Amino acid sequence: MKPRTAPARRPRRSLSGWAPPAVLILAMTTSCAGSAPGGGIAAAAKPGAAGVGDRLFPTLGNGGYDVTHYGLTLDYTPETDHLKGTAVITARATQNLSRFDLDLSGLRVRTATVQGSKARFSRSGDELVVTPAKALKDDEIFEAVVTYDGTPRTLKGDDGGLEGWIETDDGSTALGQPTGSMTWFPGNHHPSDKATFDITVTVPKDEDGDFYDAVSNGELVAEKDKGETVTRHWRTAEPMASYLAHVSVGYFEIHESRTHDRLPVYVAVDPDESEDARAVPHLVPEIVDxxxxxxxxxxxxxxxxxxxxxxxxxxxxxxxxxxxxxGAPDETLLVHELAHQWFGDSVTPRLWKDMWLSEGMATYAEWLWEEKRGGRSTDEMFADFYDGTDDEAEGIWAFPPAEPPSGGRVSDPPVYGRGAMVVHKVREAVGDEVFFDILRTWTRRHRHGNADTRQFVALCETMSGKDLTGLFDTWLFGAEKPSRM
Structure with missing residues (x-):
């Protein structure tokens, strides 16, 4: 993530002040039958935790299970902003499980089933609590199906920042960092639980008889014109954190091409941005290569x-x-978000405090791109951030990049600018050859998984053969601005 206009900061999020969303359905299936009351699985089963214990977002995510796949079927009418959905959640129990929570903000849940049997459910804040008819066995694969409907909410932080389901002038968009995904589907909404996705969206014709577009993650695997509606099925075959799930409904100009390595490229541009964004379809494959x-x-x-x-x-x-x-991005913003496909999307932070591993790396990619384009060198950009002359340097010394003081500050300047400075100091310490080998090893070793700061520090020291304690203590964990560069 990155603000569009420097030096403005990305809107901070506050769970207080967010209104709950509207509709949801959950059904679960397990091949495990519960034991008779008073013995076996039923006796040993316990509720899953409401939250994974992340210090910055204590109530996000849930314990007792691990999701492997989300099958979301959505029917959305832009004119009324009404969403009707079915969520089929495939997961593995990580304990004998008597009940479990799903994160869901707002919307009205119509039904919930487990193993095809009706399940009891209740709501408590942003938690949907599901109690299956029979306890789930540890390590059992199960399927949950939830049906829901309503008007999904836009979450608004204390500073006015928006996420969740956001109306646009010709439809809507769903954005999930850090908690917005729970406004449009129930799930285990913490980055540590990644899953594959099938997202099917049905949209109607507008009053002029034209179909709305519906764009989501992954590849378009099916499209069906039903006369008055059109259904598009998008599939993400690689694991994805739920905050990265996305749907945009509206009118778009579609540009399809391939990279040098024949990777499919799909760029959707709002007609109001087509002139300013005319370079984007060509820049995307260039930057990815x-x-x-x-x-x-x-x-x-x-x-x-x-x-x-x-x-x-x-x-x-x-x-x-x-x-x-x-809106139409400039080159550096495009570089930043595409670099996240490696750092943040494929290699996802284990906890929210590890976000500097995503934002610091993506910001450093901007530095590398500017140098490639004949602008400032990475050394010059480091110096500009250190002395505060760069437009995005304001506030970078407010706290250590690896220790955001609260969930509302995981997207503040230290995580970005000072995070990039940490990356540059590592490069200086180990040399270019080892540095880029570290980055490639990091993305290969943790591909499609989660990783944390401790693992990155260990990798840097192992591959360089150097003790980098002083470097990380000063630049990553230090509370004060170092007296020298």
């Missing part, structure tokens, strides 16, 4: 971008395979 040489093979089955017309949003987001832009 360039980044692949530096960071390792591109990690997904396709790439692209969505350029919408939502000037009030104020930020872009690295939605997997197709980064979302609220």
């Amino acid at each position: 360039w980044a692949g040489e530096l960071f390792g093979p591109y990690p997904f089955s396709s790439t692209g971008a969505v350029v919408d017309h939502l000037p009030e949003l104020g930020y872009a987001l690295e939605t997997q395979t197709k980064p979302y832009f609220a």
